Amino acid sequence: NAGVTQTPKFRVLKTGQSMTLLCAQDMNHEYMYWYRQDPGMGLRLIHYSVGEGTTAKGEVPDGYNVSRLKKQNFLLGLESAAPSQTSVYFCASSYSRRGHNNEQFFGPGTRLTVL
Amino acid sequence: DQQVKQNSPSLSVQEGRISILNCDYTNSMFDYFLWYKKYPAEGPTFLISISSIKDKNEDGRFTVFLNKSAKHLSLHIVPSQPGDSAVYFCAASAGYSSASKIIFGSGTRLSIRP
Numbered sequence: 001n002a003g004v005t006q007t008p009k010f011r012v013l014k015t016g017q018s019m020t021l022l023c024a025q026d027m028n029h030e031y032m033y034w035y036r037q038d039p040g041m042g043l044r045l046i047h048y049s050v051g052e053g054t055t056a057k058g059e060v061p062d063g064y065n066v067s068r069l070k071k072q073n074f075l076l077g078l079e080s081a082a083p084s085q086t087s088v089y090f091c092a093s094s095y096s097r098r099g100h101n102n103e104q105f106f107g108p109g110t111r112l113t114v115l
Numbered sequence: 116d117q118q119v120k121q122n123s124p125s126l127s128v129q130e131g132r133i134s135i136l137n138c139d140y141t142n143s144m145f146d147y148f149l150w151y152k153k154y155p156a157e158g159p160t161f162l163i164s165i166s167s168i169k170d171k172n173e174d175g176r177f178t179v180f181l182n183k184s185a186k187h188l189s190l191h192i193v194p195s196q197p198g199d200s201a202v203y204f205c206a207a208s209a210g211y212s213s214a215s216k217i218i219f220g221s222g223t224r225l226s227i228r229p
Binding site: 041045059090103107 | 121156159161204219
């Protein structure tokens with residue numbers, strides 16, 4: 001049981017390049033989330049998904065796209081990377097609603113630098 | 116406009132003493148509160164939570180207190196141990212109408228000194 005895994009762990013991009021971050025969970029969770037963590041700002045929700053084939057915008061969605069083609073995977077895409085997207089990205093998953101204390105399970109993070 | 120605020124970026128406590136981490140929120144619709152703990156190079160892990168119908172929840176050395184009238188919650192760790200050194204995030208969520216979106220505070224770095 002690997003929990004939540006993220007690929008890659010580190011990445012350096014040049015401005016304008018594109019990339020996809022992959023998140024996978026093996027806990028059969030319905031909900032999945034992408035956050036970014038910046039110094040002094042905690043974790044901010046980018047996009048989330050309440051089930052396979054559905055996605056929704058979070059607090060800071062601009063410049064990102066997501067897809068949830070399979071229940072266990074949630075992809076975060078940057079079409080044209082900007083230096084402001086330099087951050088640590090965390091994926092998380094959870095059971096639906098409040099049956100399990102709203103607890104979200106986080107992956108280890110992806111450190112992205114955009115030059 | 117931060118809805119969940121942790122005004123102390125860092126806290127240093129002697130091993131064996133009590134650690135008290137504070138959190139304030141502004142949104143009166145929040146009805147569920149959580150604390151997460153994060154070690155360097157790892158993702159946050161859930162620590163303890165409390166529903167707004169309670170004012171206290173205890174789990175071993177960890178106790179969370181909620182003061183709804185003051186829109187304030189705190190995490191008490193007794194006794195503090197070296198392994199408690201980490202960043203602690205306060206978080207809050209509201210309602211049943213959407214996914215369990217959680218709003219996080221900016222975190223408090225707790226250091227336990229020998």
